Amino acid sequence: MSVLSRLFDRYLGLPEPTTPDVEVTRDLRVPMPDGVVLLADRYRPRGSEALPVVLIRTPYGKHRLDSKVTGRVLASRGLQVVVQDARGTFGSGGRFSAFHQEKDDGLATAAWLREQPWCDGRLAMAGASYLGYTQWAIGPHLDPPLEAMCLGVTASEFTTTFYPGGVFALHNMLTWTALIGTQEEAPLGGMLPNPRKERRVRRAMAHVPIDTSDVAAIGKEVPFLREVAAHAEPGDAFWADTDNSAAAVKMTTPTSMVTGWWDLFLPAQLRDFAALREAGRRSRITIGPWGHDLGALRAQVSDQVSWLSAHLLGDSAQLHRSPVRLYLQRADRWLDFDRWPPPQSTPTPLYLLPHRGLGWDAPGESDPDTFTYDPAHPTRSVGGPLLSMQEAKQRDNRDIESRPDVLVYTSAPLPRDLDLIGPVSATVYVRTDTGYADVFVRLCDVDADGVSRNVTDGILRLPAGSEGVVQAEIELHPTGYRFLRGHRLRVQVAGGAFPRYARNHGTGEPVGRAVRTRTTQFEIFHGAGHPSSVMLPILGGP
Numbered sequence: 001m002s003v004l005s006r007l008f009d010r011y012l013g014l015p016e017p018t019t020p021d022v023e024v025t026r027d028l029r030v031p032m033p034d035g036v037v038l039l040a041d042r043y044r045p046r047g048s049e050a051l052p053v054v055l056i057r058t059p060y061g062k063h064r065l066d067s068k069v070t071g072r073v074l075a076s077r078g079l080q081v082v083v084q085d086a087r088g089t090f091g092s093g094g095r096f097s098a099f100h101q102e103k104d105d106g107l108a109t110a111a112w113l114r115e116q117p118w119c120d121g122r123l124a125m126a127g128a129s130y131l132g133y134t135q136w137a138i139g140p141h142l143d144p145p146l147e148a149m150c151l152g153v154t155a156s157e158f159t160t161t162f163y164p165g166g167v168f169a170l171h172n173m174l175t176w177t178a179l180i181g182t183q184e185e186a187p188l189g190g191m192l193p194n195p196r197k198e199r200r201v202r203r204a205m206a207h208v209p210i211d212t213s214d215v216a217a218i219g220k221e222v223p224f225l226r227e228v229a230a231h232a233e234p235g236d237a238f239w240a241d242t243d244n245s246a247a248a249v250k251m252t253t254p255t256s257m258v259t260g261w262w263d264l265f266l267p268a269q270l271r272d273f274a275a276l277r278e279a280g281r282r283s284r285i286t287i288g289p290w291g292h293d294l295g296a297l298r299a300q301v302s303d304q305v306s307w308l309s310a311h312l313l314g315d316s317a318q319l320h321r322s323p324v325r326l327y328l329q330r331a332d333r334w335l336d337f338d339r340w341p342p343p344q345s346t347p348t349p350l351y352l353l354p355h356r357g358l359g360w361d362a363p364g365e366s367d368p369d370t371f372t373y374d375p376a377h378p379t380r381s382v383g384g385p386l387l388s389m390q391e392a393k394q395r396d397n398r399d400i401e402s403r404p405d406v407l408v409y410t411s412a413p414l415p416r417d418l419d420l421i422g423p424v425s426a427t428v429y430v431r432t433d434t435g436y437a438d439v440f441v442r443l444c445d446v447d448a449d450g451v452s453r454n455v456t457d458g459i460l461r462l463p464a465g466s467e468g469v470v471q472a473e474i475e476l477h478p479t480g481y482r483f484l485r486g487h488r489l490r491v492q493v494a495g496g497a498f499p500r501y502a503r504n505h506g507t508g509e510p511v512g513r514a515v516r517t518r519t520t521q522f523e524i525f526h527g528a529g530h531p532s533s534v535m536l537p538i539l540g541g542p
Helices: 003-012 065-075 102-115 130-138 170-182 195-204 210-218 223-230 266-278 294-313
Strands: 022-031 037-045 051-058 080-085 119-128 149-152 255-260 283-288 324-328 333-337 345-353 357-359 369-373 406-410 418-432 438-446 452-461 470-483 488-494 520-525 533-539
Touching: 003 065, 003 294, 022 065, 022 102, 037 065, 037 102, 051 065, 051 102, 051 130, 051 294, 065 080, 065 294, 102 119, 102 130, 119 130, 119 294, 130 149, 149 294, 170 195, 170 210, 170 223, 195 210, 210 223, 255 266, 255 294, 266 283, 266 470, 283 294, 324 418, 324 470, 345 418, 345 488, 357 406, 357 488, 369 406, 418 438, 418 452, 418 488, 438 470, 438 533, 470 533
Parallel strands: 051 080, 051 119, 119 149, 149 255, 255 283, 283 324
Antiparallel strands: 022 037, 037 080, 324 333, 345 357, 345 533, 369 520, 406 488, 418 470, 418 520, 418 533, 438 452, 438 488, 452 470
């Protein structure tokens, strides 16, 4: 066992390896029904007989450090791992078509593996993000089923993450476009920081039309960006065959999930978990203080070791824990629950009040608050669940809150700690003069020094051509967070959050092609007949 392997084990907090002598077979050729050949590497304990296979399918390169570490970590603990390059990536044949190809290629790969003399017929899968999606693409359809699945920061469908609240997630979409569009020529598959490239991608977020921002970002066309921009309108069925959520609840495979409060897939992954538990399936989830980052990766590898060892090697010692384990932010505590959302949390409305206040009692009569949203100078956003680790999570929001196009509502100081665990939503009564608008709502934590840090947020595109007062129901990201005694709660309401989300041009033009802009006048109502509020999951009740 190498010194590097020992260091990785120590960093990941893993138990001692049982079989440190690992053999690696490079570039196995896996044929697809259409004649295309996909390449894979196999990791296994040296000299072992036929073993079950843990399949990992990746578009990021089986040679990447994270794939190699996972392969060696699992193999040194008695498991056999096959890491496969997805179609059209890093030497595998064919053309990469993000999300659309993974079901057929995954099923063909599973059938091929079961025919190999070194496979005992049992299969499991593991992986994070897109690698998690490749599991959902075949897990509900395999017969016999997978023995286990380890799903990190991922979901059974990605379209609600492409278009949260019906709004194009510009920052994340262009960041991923730049990654997959340059990874094959970038050192270490694009894992190393590249400040020059990052600056260019950031500038490209202001480029219009959006469907050519790939060229502005990296100098070439990327099919994924063109597709996600062209099919952003309501009712478009382009992504329908990539949605595995309905089939997922019929699956019997035991699943273990890892996610973070700051991960972009958190809402969808929690929906998957809740649906599986409701259907009586064996599943568990860990929610930590992570984003789409190395913290989540570290937790996921540890999770894979315990879950796969239990279901493939009969070591069930790690299975005796609650189905839900989560980290309560700002309290530095891990908590266990039997289900999500925790029944101990009570949904409680926090109302927008006149004079920019927040309170637990419903308001009386009041005039609406107003602001003007100008897409030519869009409302900015900082922090949140972003793919870019340098820009994600909590940030100081005071500069944003000083803008005239952001309404800010603040509570009195809290008399005691306030714990939120569960889904968060907002009801905002809004009227616009164009009928084409988005509503962005953000909940912040204001400390004793007046620093306002984002806790959770959400956005909604109003129905096109909306007239009159619209009751906007906005899903914010779920959270687990303690507001400390003496802190204040703050709610922002705005007409956008750029560049995290594409600006609403106010013209009704398709997202991908919009160029012209038109300002929009907003009225936000919070009187007796239109009580705008944020619904908070208060642990233990109000």
